[in-house]
Each structure stands twice: as C-alpha cells, then as structure tokens.
Amino acid sequence: MLKHGLDPSDARRPERLTLDELARRRQAMEHFLRVASPQLDQLFNLVGLSGCNVLLTDADGVVLDQRVNGADAEQFRDWGLWQGADWSEAAQGTNGIGTCLAEGRPITIHRDEHFRTRNTAMSCMDAPIWGPDGRLLAALDVSSARADQTERYNRLIGAQVAQTARAIEAMFFRASFPGARIVAPGDSVDAAVLLAVDKDDLAIGATRAARRALGLEREGAIRPRPAADLLGRDDDLRGFDKAERAAVARALARAEGNVSAAARALGVGRATLYRRMARLGLGERSG
Structure with missing residues (x-):
C-alpha cells in the first residue's frame, strides 16, 4: 500500500x-x-x-x-x-x-x-x-x-x-455502569441500542448505536438527560405524582398485576388503589 x-x-x-x-x-x-x-x-x-x-x-x-x-x-x-x-x-x-x-x-x-x-x-x-x-x-x-x-x-x-x-x-x-438500570428504546430492534439510567431516571450512558439512534454525543460522556425524553415516554406527571406512579407501578409489578395484593402491600384499600391507578394512568393487568 x-x-x-x-x-x-x-x-x-x-x-x-x-x-x-x-x-x-x-x-x-x-x-x-x-x-x-x-x-x-x-x-x-x-x-x-x-x-x-x-x-x-x-x-x-x-x-x-x-x-x-x-x-x-x-x-x-x-x-x-x-x-x-x-x-x-x-x-x-x-x-x-x-x-x-x-x-x-x-x-x-x-x-x-x-x-x-x-x-x-x-x-x-x-x-x-x-x-x-x-x-x-x-x-x-x-x-x-x-x-x-x-x-x-x-x-x-x-x-x-x-x-x-x-x-x-x-x-x-x-x-461499566454497575449502579444503573440498562434499558433499550421500545421500538429498537438492535440489541446494541442501550441506555444506562441512574436512580433519578437520568440517562447517564449510551452505547454507540444508541448515541447514533438518539442523536447523542458521538463520543465521550453524555450530558445527563431525563430517560423519558429519550425513550419517547409521556412525562406529563411531575413531582409527587411521578413518585407515586413509580411506587404504584413497582407494587403492581411485585404483585404480578394483582391489584388486591398491591393494595395490601401499599397499605391502602382496593378501591383507593383503583382511583389512584386511574389518575396516574396505570391500567389493571389482572384482578
């Protein structure tokens, strides 16, 4: 050559x-x-x-x-x-x-x-x-x-x-991000499109494929951004509503979608939990 x-x-x-x-x-x-x-x-x-x-x-x-x-x-x-x-x-x-x-x-x-x-x-x-x-x-x-x-x-x-x-x-x-959640955009078919999300739901890391797909910095550290902004999720909830939605979602997940069990874990009545789920935009997966 x-x-x-x-x-x-x-x-x-x-x-x-x-x-x-x-x-x-x-x-x-x-x-x-x-x-x-x-x-x-x-x-x-x-x-x-x-x-x-x-x-x-x-x-x-x-x-x-x-x-x-x-x-x-x-x-x-x-x-x-x-x-x-x-x-x-x-x-x-x-x-x-x-x-x-x-x-x-x-x-x-x-x-x-x-x-x-x-x-x-x-x-x-x-x-x-x-x-x-x-x-x-x-x-x-x-x-x-x-x-x-x-x-x-x-x-x-x-x-x-x-x-x-x-x-x-x-x-x-x-x-490389041991304390973070690793998530992928819902519409991505590329297994290499990954984001690292911290405890505050901020994206703090991205693979090269994710950087290209989401328009992030090409190299080096990325500027922390709300993961919801990058993943295209509805982020209209603010403050305590957002925290409450996360707590209810976790309780439902741990109860495998059983509303009664989730209500007991949260220390509220079933009817109360249904009202909160409706207000927070959470659907029922099973009774």
Whole structure:
C-alpha cells in the first residue's frame, strides 16, 4: 500500500510486542478482557474444531487474547496470528483485523484479498467492538487455516463473529455502569441500542448505536438527560405524582398485576388503589 509504504511481497511475520509491553496493554484493558473471555470461549467452541483461531485485539490491532487448538497453533504462530502481534493496516495492509478497525464495520477478507502475499492462504472474519464511551475499543477476529474454506462458510462465521462482538459490547456496557438500570428504546430492534439510567431516571450512558439512534454525543460522556425524553415516554406527571406512579407501578409489578395484593402491600384499600391507578394512568393487568 502506497499510503503506508508497504511491500506486498514482504514475507516477514508481523511485529510482536515484548512480553512486558503486551502485559501492560492487557492490564490497561483487564476489565474488558475479563468480560469478553466467556464469549471468546463460546465462539471458539463453535468454530475451533473447523481449524479456526479466535483473536481479540485492542483498537490498535494488537492481539491481546486468543483461542486456538493445539493442532493448529504452529500454523497460526507462523502466520503471526498470535498474542502480541500487530495487525493494523499500517503494519500489514489490507487484512481482517486492520481493515475492520480502519473502517469500523464487520468485514471478511478472504484469501487473496489480503494485501501481503504471505497472508493469502487465510480467511479472516472480523467485527468491531465499541466502548461505552462511543469510541472504537477492539476487534474480534476468527481466522481460518483451511485450504477449502468457502465464501459461504465465511458468511456463516462472519455472522457469528458480529453477533458475539455485539454481545461483548453490550456486556461491557452493562459492567461499566454497575449502579444503573440498562434499558433499550421500545421500538429498537438492535440489541446494541442501550441506555444506562441512574436512580433519578437520568440517562447517564449510551452505547454507540444508541448515541447514533438518539442523536447523542458521538463520543465521550453524555450530558445527563431525563430517560423519558429519550425513550419517547409521556412525562406529563411531575413531582409527587411521578413518585407515586413509580411506587404504584413497582407494587403492581411485585404483585404480578394483582391489584388486591398491591393494595395490601401499599397499605391502602382496593378501591383507593383503583382511583389512584386511574389518575396516574396505570391500567389493571389482572384482578
């Protein structure tokens, strides 16, 4: 690539960090790696027996974690698909990890679509993972060593990689706001559209997909806003009415919609609770 001054015929392995440098990078992302680890295990259980290597990188394209079968390890190590290796586009040209990070989207680079000649024996399926601050955080990669890997099979693996990346992103978002409720807009079909809402019903965090869908700050901390404003809910109630509605709604939920049981829990009569429900706009789900 002219932009990076790379030679496609260069047969050298990707540069690797020293053990100390790798340890520092892993430590900086320790919380994320801990959240992601079970998902890497699940993904490897699905694809590992078919000669695939599962890799997780940071935003610079450096491999921080991986799952690989012992029988395939030598091949992937020879290719440089190993912890500590730099697979950025600047270092390797077009490749699954680097191009995914450069373009910020799921991508498959199949065999001779790789820039370097030495990489054209592999197929790489990748998806980006976005952090709770809306910034690119990592790339999830499945690379195949099979000579008979087909593009159709790549599509199946690519779909699973994208799904796993979204799951990791959502799980890390939840873990990043431990004291908040995590909610999604009611009309959203994207599982990655999530808001973190505090005890005062203020939205204090949003995933990248939620930021885009709701017109919030693209990156960094978001300005706290009433969740009702973002979720399109009727917020006409104010002050004590709003607090009372929340208390009644909680009592009904705990009583699984049974008005009589909710009334007893609140210390009021059934008729009184019905009147309050009508005033507060709460419907009866069961008797």
